[in-house]
Amino acid sequence: MKKKVILLVDDDEDLRLSLRLELESGGFIVYEAGGVGEAAQVLPKITPDLIVLDVMMETPTAGFQFALELRDKDPNSTWSQYAQVPILLLTAIHRMTPFRFEPDDEYLPVEEIIEKPVDHGVLLEKVRNLIGRP
Amino acid sequence: MISESSSREKVAPTILPDARGQASLIEAELSNSVAWLIRIRWLAAIGVILATWIVTTVFDLEVYSHVLLGIGAAILAYNSGFYWRNRLMEEAKAPASAYQQLVKWQVALDWMAMILLVHFSGGIESPVALFFIFHIIIVSIFFSPRAALASAVLASVLLAVNAGLEYAGMLPHAGVEGFLEAPLYRQGMYVAATLFFFASTSLIAAYLASSIERNLRQREQEVVQLSGQLHQTGLRLQTLNEAARTVNSTLELKEVLNRLVESTARVMGVQACSIRLLDKSGLNLEPVAIYGLSQAYLDKGPVSLASNLLAREVFSGKVVNLPDALNSPLLQYREEAQQEGIRAILSAPLLGKDGPFGVIRAYAMTPGCFDQQDEVFLVAMASQGSSAIENALAYQTIEELDQEKGRFIRMVTHELRSPVGVIRNLLSTLKAGYMGDLPGQGVDLLNRASRRLEYLQKLIDDLLDLAAGKTGVLAWGGDLETLLMERLVEQAVQRFEVTARQKDLNFRFDNSIGGQGVWIKVNREVFDMVLDNLISNAIKYTAPGGNVTVSIGVNEGVINILIEDTGIGIPAESMGQLFYEFYRAPNARALEPSGTGLGLAIVKEYVKRMNGHITVESRENQGSCFSVTLPAAPTPDIESADNQPRS
Numbered sequence: 098m099k100k101k102v103i104l105l106v107d108d109d110e111d112l113r114l115s116l117r118l119e120l121e122s123g124g125f126i127v128y129e130a131g132g133v134g135e136a137a138q139v140l141p142k143i144t145p146d147l148i149v150l151d152v153m154m155e156t157p158t159a160g161f162q163f164a165l166e167l168r169d170k171d172p173n174s175t176w177s178q179y180a181q182v183p184i185l186l187l188t189a190i191h192r193m194t195p196f197r198f199e200p201d202d203e204y205l206p207v208e209e210i211i212e213k214p215v216d217h218g219v220l221l222e223k224v225r226n227l228i229g230r231p
Numbered sequence: 232m233i234s235e236s237s238s239r240e241k242v243a244p245t246i247l248p249d250a251r252g253q254a255s256l257i258e259a260e261l262s263n264s265v266a267w268l269i270r271i272r273w274l275a276a277i278g279v280i281l282a283t284w285i286v287t288t289v290f291d292l293e294v295y296s297h298v299l300l301g302i303g304a305a306i307l308a309y310n311s312g313f314y315w316r317n318r319l320m321e322e323a324k325a326p327a328s329a330y331q332q333l334v335k336w337q338v339a340l341d342w343m344a345m346i347l348l349v350h351f352s353g354g355i356e357s358p359v360a361l362f363f364i365f366h367i368i369i370v371s372i373f374f375s376p377r378a379a380l381a382s383a384v385l386a387s388v389l390l391a392v393n394a395g396l397e398y399a400g401m402l403p404h405a406g407v408e409g410f411l412e413a414p415l416y417r418q419g420m421y422v423a424a425t426l427f428f429f430a431s432t433s434l435i436a437a438y439l440a441s442s443i444e445r446n447l448r449q450r451e452q453e454v455v456q457l458s459g460q461l462h463q464t465g466l467r468l469q470t471l472n473e474a475a476r477t478v479n480s481t482l483e484l485k486e487v488l489n490r491l492v493e494s495t496a497r498v499m500g501v502q503a504c505s506i507r508l509l510d511k512s513g514l515n516l517e518p519v520a521i522y523g524l525s526q527a528y529l530d531k532g533p534v535s536l537a538s539n540l541l542a543r544e545v546f547s548g549k550v551v552n553l554p555d556a557l558n559s560p561l562l563q564y565r566e567e568a569q570q571e572g573i574r575a576i577l578s579a580p581l582l583g584k585d586g587p588f589g590v591i592r593a594y595a596m597t598p599g600c601f602d603q604q605d606e607v608f609l610v611a612m613a614s615q616g617s618s619a620i621e622n623a624l625a626y627q628t629i630e631e632l633d634q635e636k637g638r639f640i641r642m643v644t645h646e647l648r649s650p651v652g653v654i655r656n657l658l659s660t661l662k663a664g665y666m667g668d669l670p671g672q673g674v675d676l677l678n679r680a681s682r683r684l685e686y687l688q689k690l691i692d693d694l695l696d697l698a699a700g701k702t703g704v705l706a707w708g709g710d711l712e713t714l715l716m717e718r719l720v721e722q723a724v725q726r727f728e729v730t731a732r733q734k735d736l737n738f739r740f741d742n743s744i745g746g747q748g749v750w751i752k753v754n755r756e757v758f759d760m761v762l763d764n765l766i767s768n769a770i771k772y773t774a775p776g777g778n779v780t781v782s783i784g785v786n787e788g789v790i791n792i793l794i795e796d797t798g799i800g801i802p803a804e805s806m807g808q809l810f811y812e813f814y815r816a817p818n819a820r821a822l823e824p825s826g827t828g829l830g831l832a833i834v835k836e837y838v839k840r841m842n843g844h845i846t847v848e849s850r851e852n853q854g855s856c857f858s859v860t861l862p863a864a865p866t867p868d869i870e871s872a873d874n875q876p877r878s
Contacts, residue, residue, distance in 0.1 A: 109649065115656035118665045189648065214652025214688065217659035 101142055101228055106130045106160070107151040107187065116149070116220060123221045124230070133163045145182055146228045149220070150207070152188040160186060161205065168206035185220075189213040196214050245644035254397045260451070263329035264319050268369065268581050272310045279303035279348065286407070293408030295351045302347050308339050330511040334373045341366055347388050353406045355394040355422050356415050358622050360429060362683040363390070371440035379441040383433035383448070390429055394422050417840045467608050469804060470498040471615060484623035488520030491591070491616045494524045499605055501595045503573075506581070507534060507542075508589035516542055516590060524571065524594070531567040539563045545578045546587045551579050552604045554599035577601040583621050591616060637701025639798050644694045651691060655684050686825055693829035696760070697812065700836025713867045714758075716751040716790055717783060723762035724781050727770060735775040741782035751783045752864035764834050772819060773798030773854075795856040809847060810835040818851065 103125050107113050110131065117127045128143055130136035132154045148167070152160035164184050167176045184207040200207050209223055280303035286292050313333065318331055345366060346793055352359045363386040371379035396402035397416050404416050415421045473494055481487060488506050496504035503523030507516035517533040541561040544551050553559045553576045557569055562576070573594045581589035591613045595601065661669065662677050669677070724740040731738035751758070762781075769779045777797040784791045801809060805816035813828040820826070838845045842862055849855035 109653055112649075112653045115653065115660045119662045121661070122663065122872075149515050189652075212491055213649070214655055217656065217663060 100124060100126045101146040102126045102128065103224065104128050104130060104136065104139060104143065104145040104148045106133065106134050106136045106148065106154070109151075109155040116215065119217065119221055120224065123225070125224070127187075133159045134164065140176070140179065141210060147183050147185060148179075149185045149187060149224075152190055154169060160188070164205065164207050168226060176229075183208040185227060186210045187213055187215065258324070258327050258330065260612050261327055262317065262321050264373065265313075265330055265333055265337075268316060268334070269310055269314050272306060272313075272337075272341070276303050276306035279306065285293040290409075292410055295405055298351045298405075299348065301353070302344055306341075306344050313337055331373070338366070338370060338373070341369075342385075342389075346393065349390065350393055350402075351405045353410065354397050354404060354416055355390065355425055357413060358405060358520075360390055363429075363433065365426055367433055368440040371437055371444050376438075376441035376445065379676075380434065383430070383437035386433050387426065387430035388817060391426050394426060398422060424495060436877075466498050467611075470494045471608075471611055482623050483624040484620070484627055487616075487619045487623045489522075490518045491612065491619070492522040495591065495593060495609070495612050499593050499608065501593045501600075505592050505594070506589060506620075507592075508581070508620070509536075509587075519589075527570045528567055531564045534563070541576070541578060542590060545580045545590045548580055548582070548587060550577070550579045550610055552601050552606060554601065556598075572596045574598040575600050577605055577609055579606075579609045581613050581617045581620060583617055588617075589620070619682065632682040634702055637698040639700065640694050641698035644691045644698065647687075648691050648695070651684060651687050655681070655688065658684065690827045690829070693827045693833060696833045697829055700840055711752055711754055713750050713752045713864050714755065716749045716863070717742055717746075719751070719753075719755070719758055720762060720781060720783050720792060723759060723766060726763065727766050730780060731770055732768075734770060734773075736770060736773060737776075737778045738770070739778070739780045741780055743782065743784045747785070748866060749783075749790060750864040750866055751790060751861060753841055753861075757841065761834050761837050761841075761859065762792070762794075764830050765859070768830065769794050769796035769798065769855070769857075771823060777854075785863055790861045790863050792859045792861070793856060794859075795854065797854040800850045800851040800853050800855055801847070806847070806849065810845075 103118070103120055105113055105116060105127050106129075107116070108131055113129050113131070117129060120127050128139055128145070130139045134155065136148075136150075150160045150164060152158065154160060156162075162185065166174070167179050167182070167184065169176065169180070171177070186205075186207045186209065187211070188210060199205070200210065208227055211220060211223060280300055283294065283296050283299040283303065286294055287296050289613050313336075316333060320333070337562060345363060349357050349360050349363075367379065367386060372384040373471045374382075393402065394416065397404045398419070404414065406414055473490075492504040492506055501523075503521075505518055505522070505524060506520040508519050509515070510517045514534070514535055514537065516539070518529055521529060536543055536546060541551060541553070541559075541563065544561060544661070551561070553561060556573055556576045557565060562568060568576075571594075573596065575595040575598050577593045577595075579591050580587040581591060591609065593601070593605070612737070621822060651813050658677055658681050660666070662674065662681070721742070724738075728738065766779070766781060773779055773796045777796070779797075780793070782793045782795070784793075799818050799822060801816050802818060806813075808814045809816065810831050812832040814832075815826055815828040835845055838859055838861070844860050846858050847855060849860075
């Protein structure tokens with residue numbers, strides 16, 4: 098069976114390494130991007146089954162905006178072919194601000210939100226829940 | 232202040248009996264006197280009837296008994312009339328003049344009855360004539376000294392005319408048969424001597440009685456005045472006392488200032504009062520509390536020490552009374568003051584430790600209405616107010632600093648948070664063996680590092696919570712919900728049931744509200760955090776077999792949540808520092824070495840954010856009781872009632 102592909106977007110190189118190792122141990126193929134800009138370059142080269150997306154990167158809301166672009170309902174948009182790819186949002190925003198988010202079709206079109214810091218094993222479990230075992 | 236105008240009276244508070252009492256005091260006094268006169272008259276009438284009967288039956292003397300009895304009956308009759316009239320007047324709260332009128336009628340009828348009695352009991356020979364003295368005294372009591380002397384003269388003239396007419400045979404003599412051996416009314420010397428002594432006795436009696444009465448009246452006036460002054464002084468003392476209480480009861484600057492201006496204006500009975508404080512530049516006086524002034528007047532322009540002569544004068548430490556404010560060269564905004572209707576201004580400085588820092592002003596709409604007493608009072612209010620304001624300002628500064636500290640903690644911990652999180656991830660990746668198996672000592676070292684990191688993570692999270700409490704970030708997060716308080720507490724208790732059972736504790740929820748539906752408006756995360764923190768502490772610090780009880784109650788809109796345990800308790804010396812950041816009581820530290828010492832500091836901040844209070848009672852080795860009081864919210868309407876706690 099073909100291994101499932103995950104695009105991991107986070108500006109923290111060390112965190113990426115740690116999460117990549119965890120996901121790879123679970124049998125996934127992981128591509129990394131250090132920000133939204135890099136992700137935009139990587140995306141056309143791969144066909145991810147899941148995107149793990151940090152929120153605060155180039156800008157404090159870069160992850161939110163990228164999620165909105167990916168899920169743009171316009172069929173001619175740049176990312177229309179990825180519109181069905183599930184997104185898992187990584188964020189420390191709940192801890193840092195009074196704002197509270199949960200997945201929302203209109204404003205926050207993601208499948209799952211994980212609170213940082215990510216405890217070991219949690220990410221792998223959520224990923225398996227979303228896209229199943231490889 | 233006795234001569235206060237009616238407009239000033241209107242705004243006087245009604246804490247003590249109304250000052251209007253001064254007037255009604257005089258009316259009550261008059262009404263009492265009239266009643267007294269009527270009571271005496273009953274006795275007099277009965278006396279006439281009784282005396283006639285005794286004289287005729289016991290002494291067997293011949294008198295015009297039917298006439299005398301008739302006079303007695305007439306006195307009884309007209310006295311009944313006066314009795315009812317007085318009762319009616321009392322009920323109708325008649326003015327003093329009506330009572331004076333009533334007395335005049337009584338005196339007139341009494342005198343007619345008196346002269347008839349004298350005539351029919353022997354005229355100049357009658358001992359009854361001496362009773363005229365009583366009537367003269369009564370006149371002295373109710374009327375002026377002049378009227379008293381006139382009544383003495385009138386009594387003498389009446390007696391003289393009666394004697395003269397009888398002497399001349401123009402009026403039949405109505406003597407008492409058997410009383411005198413020989414009639415005396417025709418003996419010139421006797422008649423003249425009796426009249427002379429009667430007249431002089433009457434005049435002396437009138438003089439003495441009216442002198443005594445005059446002194447009494449003077450005293451009465453003094454009492455009325457003094458009671459008025461006492462009333463005012465009482466009010467002022469009460470206000471000063473209230474102002475003093477304000478100092479202790481609140482540290483909210485706005486509240487302190489508002490109470491000061493309002494109570495000052497009310498007690499002084501003036502239309503307006505204001506407090507202005509020096510701004511940060513130390514050059515301008517900004518209005519901070521106003522009572523009774525229009526916005527237009529407040530917007531009149533800046534009050535600076537450089538250009539406002541009145542402010543400058545007050546800032547030299549003086550009380551300044553402008554009895555005719557509009558014509559005072561000290562007034563800067565004459566036109567605006569005139570439009571506002573201000574005619575007199577009394578100003579006193581607010582003196583702090585470093586000199587004047589503001590000014591309190593009372594405004595009146597009548598010129599010259601502030602006297603020395605007012606000055607003394609305003610200075611006293613200013614002095615009470617100054618300390619209250621200084622305390623509140625100091626408190627405000629501390630609050631601001633505390634918030635600043637919160638913001639700083641937040642910034643620093645934010646920066647600490649992500650590296651710590653990443654290190655934890657990296658370590659756990661190592662521990663998970665993705666890099667191959669580690670030697671046993673390596674695993675041990677990794678575990679030690681992880682434990683330290685766990686603590687660091689907890690510390691950072693706690694610091695963030697504390698900063699959130701201080702800066703209000705969570706509480707103002709916009710998701711305040713109106714929730715059923717007892718459900719929230721019940722759910723918190725349920726969250727700990729397993730832990731408590733595992734520790735073999737007697738863990739109870741005591742709900743004395745019992746479905747009354749008490750609501751609370753809170754940020755749910757904040758509320759849960761407070762309860763979880765307190766309950767988990769109680770469980771943590773209570774030995775197996777002990778009791779932990781959570782109880783709730785509500786009284787007059789105040790919710791009280793108690794978390795009681797029979798645990799290790801808090802040493803007396805630790806009580807004062809219990810809510811300090813990073814403080815941990817020695818016995819708690821001994822029992823549970825890891826712990827940030829921030830839990831109770833966070834709880835305190837959060838409770839404060841919810842407009843509540845937290846207190847603790849405890850004895851070492853006996854247990855602790857934490858009490859959280861919070862304001863209850865009004866029952867929400869049906870649309871928002873679906874805000875039921877998520878279970």
